[in-house]
Amino acid sequence: MTPLPSTAHVSTRPGRHDDLAVHHWPNPQATWIAVLVHGYGEHLGRYEEVARRLGDDGALVVGPDHVGHGRSGGERVSIADFEPVVDDLHDVVADARADHPGLPVVLIGHSMGGMIAARYAQRYGDGLSALILSGPVLGSWAALALADLPEIPEIPIDVATLSRDPAVGEAYSNDPLVWHGTFRRETLLALRSELELITEAGDLGDLPTLWMHGSEDELVPIDATRAGIEAIRGTDLTERIYPGARHEIFNETNRADVLATTTAFALEHV
Template identity: 55%
Template sequence: MIESTDREITGRHGNLVVREWAATNPGWIALIAHGYGEHSGRYQWVAEQLVGARAQVYAPDHLGHGRSDGERVRFTDAESIVADLETLRQQIAAEHPGLPIVLIGHSMGGMLAARYAQEHQEHLAAVVLSAPVLGTWHVLDLLEHDEIPDTPIDPETLSRDPEVGAAYLADPLVWHGPFKRPTLRAIDSCLLAINDGPALERPTLWVHGEDDELVPEADTRTGIDRIRGDEFHEHIYPGGRHELFNETNKDEVMSDVLTFIGRELNS
């Protein structure tokens, strides 16, 4: 196991905890944007595979998530979290000048990664979107209620591996409560901004599970079609649920991701 170290950065609305997994002789930087309600520590296995491919890996806990500042899972503007990613990118780029940066975003983090890529494409060598919230998202229907119902994420939607759901439920850094209205509004606004924004000019890989009930592939595709650039690749995995990096075929998924990254970095 590769132990991570922590650092803090000053975000737009508070201090953020960032995990770092160090490579002995890094050839590139991987920046991970985690999903709604979770935290960077859930990407330990992912980081280890990336380090094995000579990546220096960084993963912040977003505002209101994990060990970072802020009311739990509450933010009012997704652009501020995109700005936090840019603050971190500037810091690590100064520490590792010349190393190419690959942004990897999962779920809500995929939405943030897509928006970041629209606004800061010049800083990225490639983008990986894992089950990104793009296009439309049925969870936003909760905004129609006068009071947001307590409908936490069903752990069975995460993976066919039951241990993944059990670990998710037992994780004290994961939010297990209801969605919050300001956050849903911020996500809705971000999706609209992405739809109206430019296509992604950086090489992009989209991976998604065919049986993802939390973020259905068909809904995401409506957003993907709005931002698909000239060098865009996709893998849709039969039977896959939401967290492909925690799925029963995670080795296959990671192999596809690393093949894509390696090809783009060496092209």
């Protein structure tokens, strides 16, 4: 197989509110399309290892930096409504389909990106072969209580909660494209509204769905997510809980197992 590029090619396309940076990991031998959906405050450049592993298993990999994130335009981490973010993602998927007609699509979302991916699946699930959720924000999220405070305190993420691998936290802290500031009130309110919308919008039908979560995830605790999963689960849900793992299971010390589970599930359904 032709070796995949070590880093993504990044292009720009118009988004609903500003220009989007779209990451592409080309694969001339691709048999399926993997669409990555990143989490709050981060960017898709942190997913190089994930993309390479997906490419090794036959995927062409693509995904946007959300508006206000990474290399995309917009005020940093300011999102007043997540439905246009889902629309932006749909445009990226449509571009990939147009460039590679006939290839099946698997959507892979992490954390806030898992919320976005779940909503995408509710709206456009008929066009997906599978949905994979990693530590998704679903159901409720304790951090949203900050929106009710007169002044939102600056509470930096404890990087030790990301992974048992200390190099992950160090890289996160030193990444200039990661947002290290306080939450935006409008974003917290939009997250709350989107979670309520997802819970009320109905189940995922027969879409094959894999939910993966670290048992020691302190950023997005598993119990709240489980309630959200139960509200939207369809008839084909696979659950995988990793004992001892923290929030970023794709960057955990057992990431080889997580990535193997991810690609095996995708290949089973494409």
